[in-house]
Amino acid sequence: MTLMGSSGAGKSTLLNAVAQTLQPSAGTILFRGKPVGGAGMPTSPGSQRQIGYVTQDDNLLPWRTVWDNLMFPLQLAGRPDAAAIERAKRLLEQVGLSQWAQHYPHQLSGGMRKRAALARTLVYNPPVVLMDEPFGALDAETRAQLRADLLRLWQAERKTILFVTHDINEAIALGGRVVVLSGSPGRVVLDRQIDIARPRDPELVFKAPSYASHYDAIRGCLRSAAHA
Structure with a gap:
């Protein structure tokens, strides 16, 4: 799943809550149907090695x-x-x-x-991998190659990946779902299933018949959320 939204919408905060490096003030985090974190619950960063985290810096x-x-x-x-x-x-x-x-x-x-x-x-x-704009600071060619690398690794590993990005094309190319957040207060304003067949070539995904409708829906939602 890819996660989008304007700055301040809560994308990184959500990832940190899932990773349990930040305790939510309300609600519960479920993993395989069982609560693993939430308001008032002790945090366990990484949920006992069940959650991997790739940040903007390689660290x-x-x-x-x-x-x-x-x-x-x-x-x-x-x-x-x-x-x-x-x-x-x-x-x-x-x-x-x-x-x-x-x-x-x-x-x-x-x-x-x-x-x-x-x-x-x-x-x-780890069965779950969180990725917070991991390719954002790279040049276009390197970023394109890493998208392809990630898709190939996903095809082999089939892990659950929550990927934050500001790039609509990247969100569509990588995700099975695109979720858009709006801030003040943070909330989900779009949850769209991406029906483009896999395996995907991120450089050619724009040729898919449904690509334009996905792109327009996501762009429109992001613009509306930015001016809300």
Whole structure:
């Protein structure tokens, strides 16, 4: 699902509440039908490794190599077993960083750092992944490649992903649903199912027969919400 809305609508706040790095003042957060967080409940950031979080910054540890960054969450959970190490190797290959495993973050391009951060989030296999405008600061070509990478990884992993973006094309290309928030107070003003068949090519998604209707509906809602 992709999440849109003007600045201040509460997109990042919602992600932080789901990740349980922020306690909501009201309501309950359900995971697989069971309450895992909410007003008055103790927080458990990451919900016991069930939720991964990719922020706008890659947050790689600069003194660790790409491989050691990947190993870090596994080491926090205990000694990685052979299956976990094999998964890490496979993820590095899937994001195109196998040859860069022994390099440090400062030796990587911005896009490569984002790929490393994504692989580090996926390495402990969380069923839910939150992504807060992870590609926003990148150039258009790198961003396009990372969209394709993310779709390919989703096709292989089939995880639940909540992806925040300000780009309508990106929202349509990636999401099975697009939800638009409006601020003051924060509320859902659009919840639209995206019926474009998968697998999708994010560079060609605009050719889908229903693309224009999705784009116009989302753009109109965003404009209305901005002036509400």
